[in-house]
Amino acid sequence: MQTSQRINSFRLFQRVLALGEVGRTEKGGVTRRALTEEDKKGHKLVSRWMKESGMTVRYDNFGNLIGCKEGTEPGLSPVIIGSHIDSVKNGGRFDGIIGVLGGIEIAQVLKEENFTHKRSLEVIAFCEEEGSRFNDGLFGSRGVVGKITQEDLRKTDEKNITRYEALLNFSDEIDPQKIDQSILSVKDVFVYLEMHIEQGPLLEEEDCAVGIVTHIAGPHWMNFTITGEAGHAGTVPMHLRKDPVPAASEIILYIENVCSDPNMKETVGTVGIVEVEPGGSNIIPSKVRFSLDLRDIDLKRREDLYEKVCGKVHEVCEKRQLQWRVDEGMRVPPVSCAPRVTNQLLKSMESLGLPQKTMVSGAGHDAMLLAEIAEMGMVFVRCRKGISHHPDEWADQDDIAKGTNVLLESARVFLNE
Amino acid sequence: MQTSQRINSFRLFQRVLALGEVGRTEKGGVTRRALTEEDKKGHKLVSRWMKESGMTVRYDNFGNLIGCKEGTEPGLSPVIIGSHIDSVKNGGRFDGIIGVLGGIEIAQVLKEENFTHKRSLEVIAFCEEEGSRFNDGLFGSRGVVGKITQEDLRKTDEKNITRYEALLNFSDEIDPQKIDQSILSVKDVFVYLEMHIEQGPLLEEEDCAVGIVTHIAGPHWMNFTITGEAGHAGTVPMHLRKDPVPAASEIILYIENVCSDPNMKETVGTVGIVEVEPGGSNIIPSKVRFSLDLRDIDLKRREDLYEKVCGKVHEVCEKRQLQWRVDEGMRVPPVSCAPRVTNQLLKSMESLGLPQKTMVSGAGHDAMLLAEIAEMGMVFVRCRKGISHHPDEWADQDDIAKGTNVLLESARVFLNE
Numbered sequence A, B: 001m002q003t004s005q006r007i008n009s010f011r012l013f014q015r016v017l018a019l020g021e022v023g024r025t026e027k028g029g030v031t032r033r034a035l036t037e038e039d040k041k042g043h044k045l046v047s048r049w050m051k052e053s054g055m056t057v058r059y060d061n062f063g064n065l066i067g068c069k070e071g072t073e074p075g076l077s078p079v080i081i082g083s084h085i086d087s088v089k090n091g092g093r094f095d096g097i098i099g100v101l102g103g104i105e106i107a108q109v110l111k112e113e114n115f116t117h118k119r120s121l122e123v124i125a126f127c128e129e130e131g132s133r134f135n136d137g138l139f140g141s142r143g144v145v146g147k148i149t150q151e152d153l154r155k156t157d158e159k160n161i162t163r164y165e166a167l168l169n170f171s172d173e174i175d176p177q178k179i180d181q182s183i184l185s186v187k188d189v190f191v192y193l194e195m196h197i198e199q200g201p202l203l204e205e206e207d208c209a210v211g212i213v214t215h216i217a218g219p220h221w222m223n224f225t226i227t228g229e230a231g232h233a234g235t236v237p238m239h240l241r242k243d244p245v246p247a248a249s250e251i252i253l254y255i256e257n258v259c260s261d262p263n264m265k266e267t268v269g270t271v272g273i274v275e276v277e278p279g280g281s282n283i284i285p286s287k288v289r290f291s292l293d294l295r296d297i298d299l300k301r302r303e304d305l306y307e308k309v310c311g312k313v314h315e316v317c318e319k320r321q322l323q324w325r326v327d328e329g330m331r332v333p334p335v336s337c338a339p340r341v342t343n344q345l346l347k348s349m350e351s352l353g354l355p356q357k358t359m360v361s362g363a364g365h366d367a368m369l370l371a372e373i374a375e376m377g378m379v380f381v382r383c384r385k386g387i388s389h390h391p392d393e394w395a396d397q398d399d400i401a402k403g404t405n406v407l408l409e410s411a412r413v414f415l416n417e
Helices: A009-020 A037-052 A097-112 A139-144 A150-154 A163-170 A176-182 A244-259 A299-319 A339-351 A366-370 A397-415 B009-020 B037-052 B097-112 B139-144 B150-154 B163-170 B176-182 B244-259 B299-319 B339-351 B366-370 B397-415
Strands: A056-059 A065-069 A079-084 A121-126 A191-197 A210-216 A218-227 A268-270 A274-277 A287-296 A323-331 A358-361 A375-381 B056-059 B065-069 B079-084 B121-126 B191-197 B210-216 B218-227 B268-270 B274-277 B287-296 B323-331 B358-361 B375-381
Touching: A009 A037, A009 A097, A009 A397, A037 A056, A037 A065, A037 A097, A037 A121, A065 A097, A079 A097, A079 A366, A079 A397, A097 A121, A097 A191, A097 A397, A121 A139, A139 A176, A139 A366, A150 A163, A163 A176, A191 A366, A191 A397, A210 A339, A210 A366, A210 A397, A218 A244, A218 A299, A244 A268, A244 A287, A244 A299, A244 B244, A274 B274, A287 A299, A299 A323, A339 A375, A339 A397, A358 A375, A366 A375, A375 A397, B009 B037, B009 B097, B009 B397, B037 B056, B037 B065, B037 B097, B037 B121, B065 B097, B079 B097, B079 B366, B079 B397, B097 B121, B097 B191, B097 B397, B121 B139, B139 B176, B139 B366, B150 B163, B163 B176, B191 B366, B191 B397, B210 B339, B210 B366, B210 B397, B218 B244, B218 B299, B244 B268, B244 B287, B244 B299, B287 B299, B299 B323, B339 B375, B339 B397, B358 B375, B366 B375, B375 B397
Parallel strands: A079 A121, A079 A191, A191 A375, A210 A358, B079 B121, B079 B191, B191 B375, B210 B358
Antiparallel strands: A056 A065, A065 A121, A210 A375, A218 A287, A218 A323, A268 A287, A274 A287, B056 B065, B065 B121, B210 B375, B218 B287, B218 B323, B268 B287, B274 B287
C-alpha cells in the first residue's frame, strides 16, 4: 500500500446532497428517470465532477456515462467502479448515487496523492438501472454484456417516446444504431466493483456500517390468475360459491410458510400486487391476480420452491373448482461474487478496523450483469431502517465514507495487479 | 275470486325486452343509471304503458314514478306493487324491471276484465334503487319511509352534479324542496308487493320457477385496513417483515370458515374488494384494505359474527405486529315478510299448481324499506345461473309469467279486503 490517505467524506456527501437537488420532489425525495431532462442535468453535474477528478468523460451507445483515469499501461484491462444515478419516481437520494460518486471520489483521492497505477480506473453511471421510464431496468449493464435487443430499443415510455429516440436525443455522443460497438467482453474488464446502499434492515439490525456481498439473489417474477364465478354477495350461499379470494389467501399463506423455513434463510417470497375483479363490496369476485417475487441465492432451491407453489395452486384450485394460470416474468439466476474480490474487500475492511461482515444481496444490481464478464465484488452501506425507493431513504455521511474507503483500499490493490 | 284470467305473458315479455333497448350496452346489457337521459327515456316508456293499462301517472318528490288504477273506495289505502327500473353500469334487463312491468301487466289485465276493486292499485318505479349514480341505493324507497336527509340530496355524481339538481332537471313534477310531502305512513299503504328476479342460484338448483320470500337478510358492510411496513421484496428477510397481505389472508380464510358453518345456512360473508398498497411486484406491501359484506336473517347471529371477525383481526394483527382499523358502512337489520301476505302468496301458488317454495332473500330490495310502513311480501323469479348485474342476466318468459300470475291472484284478494 503506497499511502493511507482516506477519502474526503465531506466532499463526497456534499455531492450526494447536491445531486439530490436535481429532480427533487416535494418531500425531499427525487424523481430522475433515465434519459429525461432531469437525468441530463444530473449527468452534467456528474460529468463535471469526473473531470475535476482528472478523468476523461465519454458516453457509450447505451447511454452509459464513463469517466476514465488512465493508467500507465493502457493495454491492460481497467478496474471499473459502477452503479447508476437514475431513480424511481419519488425515490431516494442514495440508491445508486453513492456508488457512482464514491467511484469519482476514489479517482479524485488517487489524483490528489499522485497515486501511480498500471491499470486504468473507470467509473460508470449505467443507464436506466431502475426501469422507471421504459419499465425495464438494468438497461445499461445488460447492454454492455450483450443482452440488449432491437426490441428493447423499441420500448416506449408513457408518452410513447421510444428508448431509441430518447437515447438519440440525450447526447450527440450516443448512437443507438451502433450499440454493438459498446458491448464489452472478458478482456475489457479486470475487476468490477460496486458500492450501494443495502436497501434492507440487516446492517442496521447488526450494528455494522458496511457489509461485503457474497451472493446476489436472483429474482423469479410471476403472476398468478385465479378465475372463479362472480355472484351477488347476498344471494349465493357459501356452498355454491366459486370465490377465488379465499383460494388466493390459502396460497399466499402457503408461500409465506414455505419461505419462512429456518433452513432457507436467504429465501424470500413476496406477494406485492393483489387485484380483485370486479371489485365491489357486494359482489363475489370472479378473478384474482397476484404477483409473486421469489428470490434465493440457490437456483435449484428457488426452482424447487416454484414447483411447490405451482403444485399448491393446482391443489387449491382443483379442490375449489377454480381455473388458474401463471404468467412468467423475469427469471434471473442468482450470482456469486468473485471470492478473490470479496476476500480483498474483507482484507481492506480489516485494515480499516471494520468488522468483516458478509451478507447476501436480495436486490438486483448492475453488478449482477457485470459478473458475466468480470470478477465482481460489492460493498453494501447501511441505510436507515432499510428504507429505499422512498423520500426517507438515508445513509449517514460516515457510513458512506467507510464503504468508500473499503473500495479505495481494494482499488489501490487491483489497479496495480 | 271473480275470474281466472291470466296475464298476457307475451305482452309482458315484449315490454321487458323493449325497455332493455333503452341504454342497451354492447354485449346486450343495459346502463340506465337513475335520473339520466336514458332513465328519462325508460320512464317515458313505462309511463306510456301505465296509461295504456288505465292508470293515472304522477311523480312524487323523490322521483318515484307512480301509476294509479283507482278503486271504488278511494278513501281506503292502496295495494302497492313496486320495484325499480334503474340499473347498475352494464347491468341486466330483468333486475327491478319485471317487478314494475309485472305490476303494470296486472293493472292491464284487471282493466281488460273489468275487475272491480275497492282499493286502488298503485305501481311504483322507485328512484335509484341501485345507487349506481349517487353511490347510494334504495333512494326512492328510503324516501317514502322518511329516511332521506338534506345530505342525501347534496350527494354528487362523478360530474359533480348533485342529486338535488338531477331531481330538479328530471321532471317538472318533482320538487326536491318538498320531499316531506312525499313521505308515506302506515295509513297510506295497505299491502306492499314486489316481484324480483332471485339474483341467486337456488331456484334453478331446486327446479322451481317461483319462490316466496319469508325474510330479507340484512347486510352489514365494513372495510378493514391493515397496516404494516413496506420494504424491498429482496432485501428484507421473512422474519423481519410486517407484511399485511398474509395477515389479510388469514382473516379471509377465517371469514369463509365461520360463514360456512352448516348450522348457519342463511349466513354469508363476502370479501369483494381487496386493495394492496403500494402495489409493486418487488415491494412488500404496507397496507391492505378489504371489504366485508356480512348478511344474515338473524340479527343477533350476524352481530355475534361481526364480533368474532373483529376478534380474529385483532388476534392476527397482534401476533404479526400490525395495526388495524375497521370503518363501518351500512348496517341494516334483517326484515321479515308479513306472514299474512306470505301465506296469501303461497295460497295463490297453490291455486296455480306451483310448488309452494319459500326462501330467504340475500339481496336488499325496496321492499325492505316498505316493510317499515306496510305489510310486505315478495315473489322471486328464477334467473339463469343466478347471474345478475351483468349483460347475461336472464329470466324466462314463462317464469316471469308464473311469478306475475301469483302476484295477480293475490292482488285480486288484497284489492277487495
